[in-house]
Amino acid sequence: MRYPLEGRDSLAALTAGGGLAAGAWGLARAAAKRALGPLAVPMAVGGGLMWLGRSFGDSFVEIGEKSLRVKLGVVFDETIPLSEISRVEMTEWKIIGGLGVRTNLKDMVAVVTTAGPVADLWFWTPRRLPVIPRIYYVQAQHLLVSPENLDGFIADLRARPES
Numbered sequence: 001m002r003y004p005l006e007g008r009d010s011l012a013a014l015t016a017g018g019g020l021a022a023g024a025w026g027l028a029r030a031a032a033k034r035a036l037g038p039l040a041v042p043m044a045v046g047g048g049l050m051w052l053g054r055s056f057g058d059s060f061v062e063i064g065e066k067s068l069r070v071k072l073g074v075v076f077d078e079t080i081p082l083s084e085i086s087r088v089e090m091t092e093w094k095i096i097g098g099l100g101v102r103t104n105l106k107d108m109v110a111v112v113t114t115a116g117p118v119a120d121l122w123f124w125t126p127r128r129l130p131v132i133p134r135i136y137y138v139q140a141q142h143l144l145v146s147p148e149n150l151d152g153f154i155a156d157l158r159a160r161p162e163s
Helices: 008-033 037-054 150-159
Strands: 002-004 059-063 067-072 076-081 085-093 100-103 108-112 116-132 136-145
Touching: 059 150, 076 116, 085 150, 100 116, 108 116, 116 150
Parallel strands: 108 136
Antiparallel strands: 002 059, 059 067, 067 076, 085 116, 100 108, 116 136
């Protein structure tokens, strides 16, 4: 069963809009100062945000027969065997924690696209999860996700036998 991530469209619009705003602001500032060097930084930031906004197109949590797949565009795509999940709980995600792929740098990774109630998946043993693909990983004891139908997702996951 596939559960789209809550708020993914809003997050994509914000990052795409932020990319356009950062790029326009940087261009205006550099043009006013007649400086070509500083132009590169805001353009890179704006372009990066626009790329990030486009990358949220395919964002979901999917419960399969033996595994769980969590995908946030090109930013995060992991498949976790159901047998590695010890429990699932509902918890709150505060907006101050940010949106996207987040970590506490010790034992948690969050793939969240909205603030509010989210699912907290705990593992039997820590699992290596990417925060920045191919660059930075965390030995996570738990993973937070924000599916649209949170109650249905939790009920469906709890109903699956461990494989």
